[in-house]
Amino acid sequence: MITLQLPSVPMPDAVVVLIARQVPVRVLRAEMDATFEAADICRYRPLASDEDRADREDALARLAGLNKTLAQYSPKLVVRGGR
Template sequence: MITLQLPKVPVPDAVAMMIGTSIPRHVLEAEIDAFGEAREIRRLRPLDSDEDRQDLEDALGRLARANKTLGAYNPLLIVRGAA
């Protein structure tokens, strides 16, 4: 079977706006929260102190809550914390 590797094409802004208006607001907010928490989790990788561990656990909890909303809307929207 031959598989074609198609190049990624950027989505035009007008199309992105149309997609954004078709997704419920709470899902868009959950996506923003999830990406922010994933960035925070990557920032806290070297766990030097107990505060860092607690912050990591809090960020993981917030990411899980946001992912629950995203997964209920569309499982392909789930954000991973580690790259």
């Protein structure tokens, strides 16, 4: 079977704005916050110290709460933390 490698095409800003207008504001905020929480989770080292472990667990809990909001709107929006 032959597969074609299609080049990625940047999405015009006008299209992004049209898509964002269709999504509720609470879902957009949850998506942004979940992305930031996922990045925070990556920088914690769970085996380094008790403080890092506790901070990582707190970030995972916040990410889980945000993912509930995202999954209610669309299961494809769920953000995964870590690697």
